[in-house]
Amino acid sequence: MFYREAGQFKTSYRADQGILTIVQDRFVIGAFAFVAFCVVPFFINDYWANAILIHVLVYVLAALGLNILTGYCGQVSLGTGGFMAVGAYASYKLITAFPEMNFIVAILMSGGITAAVGVVFGLPSLRIKGFYLAVATLAAQFFLVWVFNKFGWFFNYSPTGMIVSPPREVFGFLVTGPQASPEARYLFCLSFVVVFALAAKNIVRGRVGRSWMAIRDMDIAAELIGIRPLEAKLTAFAVSSFYIGVAGALYFNVWLGSAEPTEAFDINQSFFVLFIIIIGGLGxxxxxxxxxxxxxxxxxxxKTVMVDGFGFAVGAAKHAEVMLLGTLIILFLIVEPHGLARLWQILKEKLRRWPFPY
Amino acid sequence: MAYERKIGDTILSVDQISLAFGGVKALSNISFSVNQHEVFAIIGPNGAGKSSMLNCINGFYHPQEGTITFKGNTRRHVRPSEAAREGIARTFQNIALFKGMTTLDNIMTGRNTKMHKNIFWQALRFGPAEKEEMEHREVVERVIDFLEIEAIRKTPVGTLPYGLQKRVELGRALAAEPDLLLLDEPMAGMNLEEKQDMCRFILDVNDEFGTTIVLIEHDMGVVMDISDRVVVLDYGKKLADGTPDEVRSNQAVIDAYLGVAHDDAEE
Structure with a gap:
């Protein structure tokens, strides 16, 4: 009833293959974009920016990257944290070695460097699949973090072993460093996420995306219809690592401001991003x-509900939070194994028919 | 078969192919040739090596001996993806569709080898990549029209019934506009109406697009009706080859299918 495509006819293939083919969808997404770009920046403060908005945006970008690899191409990866570290350290080296470099260019280049590293660690995928590949990428995770700890060149021999993002401007607005305003940092991340999400959507509905999905669904048949597995898998690794590298660069420069590899980019990061795409919806x-x-x-x-609402001690709340979140995830995966995206689809179907059962 | 077709020169010739898996000889010294625009059937009892033969032709198996000549290129080993690019398309005995994708996307993958815009254009989409996509969509829509599957265009293929999945798989092969179409038991598990439809599609493909077809089928009625020539395999050896009538009256073939009185039963 509320969500009906009746009367919305397509007269060209172009219109039929659009992203938002239904007027209601366009309206909702348009409203979201308007609020995100034009309303939120006026109300944002440091807490909202740091704890919630930039936090979500950075992980959206990393999840997009992992979803390309795992969700679309079917190659399980546990190296996300390591690749984010590559992006972060690449951007750190670039902006400290070339202070004049445009910050956006530096971020994109660190994505490119991560893509190259990703391709190298993607090479085993040509021979091994599934859990075995996951273990191979786990090696990437530990190896990369070890490298960034071990060799002083990567953190410019700073005595603490930490990397600290120097202040950089984009279009005259400071986006990194402690003086950067939350609005500028938020809008900077948001623009990246929007552009990259659109690019990802375009890629996955085109030729390259279809060859990834073909490899995921049945690699032998894909090869027999002319898709080169080498090419498809390595482009998936490259594109995925590019996204994750950019996410890592933003994570370090814009969100954290300073980082230390063992803590900021450990295996928990990899699992966190993997959980995001499993719960959100693979592919x-x-x-x-x-x-x-x-x-x-x-x-x-x-946490807010337990500490502020029920007056739990912070420590107890932390433990309870972990348990509750774990339970929620398990329950959630039993009820809807295909994730939130599928849930949204089902809801749309229901809205379409409501109030009739069929 | 009232219409006139022009049977051309040899498009595919298989020469002295032998394939063994360890000690099992799947194929030994098989030779035959297929002419352009022909419907060519490979028949034989279970385990005769029919599917292995197709797998050799499109590069999935690599025979130990012998050569395969396709469109003048002689080779023994070829990668499946290269064979596909040369113009060999196939369908499978057990459906090998991409289950998570829609009918449309599945058939679009058949066009993959013909699309060339790189990933950066595709990320941008607007402009050349979109134009290319639309051109290929048009070809795919013609295939969809041809196979009469317009209604399931946007349905994920995993949810389709068996007969339709077979049809979508044929569509994916056709979308590549192959010169040689290999069909591995296109009618297995179908009821009479579905078989008739499938026969009609195969003959129409052959007639309208001039595609050479090599098919494996167990339904003798179908094979004898639609094929121009037939080769019979048994235990990896070639028993006979010729027109359906010649094969039907061949004593070795009758023995293989019906068994011989004194010897072991073949079935």
């Missing part, structure tokens, strides 16, 4: 957004 761009929002917001909400 869904929207799912990356929903999953990231879920995984970031639910713990914060639980």
């Amino acid at each position: 869904s761009i929207l799912g990356s957004f929903l999953g990231a929002a879920f995984m970031v917001l639910v713990p914060i909400t639980l």
Whole structure:
């Protein structure tokens, strides 16, 4: 009733293959974009920016990257944290070695460097699949973090072993460093996420995306119809690592401001992003957004409710939060194994028919 | 078969192919040739090596001996993806569709080898990549029209009934506009109406697009009706080859299918 495509006819293939083919969808997404770009910046403060908005945005980007690899191409990866570290350290080296370099260019280049590293660690995928590949990428995770700890060149021999993001401007607005305003940092991340999400959507509905999905669904048949597995898998690794690298660069420069590899980029990061895409929905761009929002917001909400609402001690609340979140995830995966994106689809179907059962 | 077709020169010739898996000889010294625009059937009892033969032709198996000549290129080993690019398309005995994708996307993958815009254009989409996509969509829509599957265009293929999945798989092969179409038991598990439909599609493909077809089928009525020539395999050896009538009256073939009185039963 509320969500009906009746009367909306397509007269060209172009219109039929659009992203938002239904007027209601366009309206909702347009409203969201308007609020995100034009309303939120006027109300944002440091807490909202740091704890929630930039936090979600960075993970959306990382989840998009992992979703391309795992959700679309079917190659399980546990190296996300390591690749985020590559992006962060690449951007750190670039902006400290070339202070004049445009910050956006530096971020994109660190994505490119991560893509190259990703391709190298993606090479085993040509021979091994599934859990075995997951273990191979786990090696990437530990190896990369070890490298960034071990060799002083990566952190410019700073005595603490930490990397600290120097202040950089984009279009005259400071986006990194302690003086950067939350609005500027938020809008900077948001623009990245929007552009990259659109690009990801375009890629996955084109030729490259179809060859990824073909490899995921049945690699032998894909090869027999002319898709080169080498090419498809390595482009998936490259594109995925590019996204994750950019996410890592933003994570370090814009969100954290300073980082130390063992803590900021450990294996928990990899699992966190993997949970995001499983809960959000494998093989869904929207799912990356929903999953990231879920995984970031639910713990914060639980904590706020327990500490402020029920007056729990902070320590007890922390433990309870972990248990509750775990239970929620398990329950959730039993009820809807295909994630939030599928849930949204089912809801749309229901809205379409309501109030009739069929 | 009232219409006139022009049977051309040899498009595919298989020469002295032998394939063994360890000690099992799946194929030994098989030779035959297929002419352009022909419907060519490979028949034989279970385990005769029919599917292995197709797998050799499109590069999935690599025979130990012998050569395969396709469109003048002689080779023994070829990668499946290269064979596909040369113009060999196939369908499978057990449906091998991409289950998570829609009918439309599945058939679009058949066009993959013909699309060339790189990933950066595709990320941008607007402009050349979109134009290319639309051109190929048009070809795919013609295939969809041809196979009469317009209604399931946007349905994920995993949810479709068996007969339709077979049809979508044929569509995916056709979308590549192959010169040689290999069909591995296109009618297995179908009821009479579905078989008739499938026969009609195969003959129409052959007639309208001039595609050469090599098919494996167990339904003798179908094979004898639609094929121009037939080769019979048994235990990896070639028993006979020729027109359906010649094969039907061949004593070795009758023995293989019906068994011989004194010897072991073949079935």
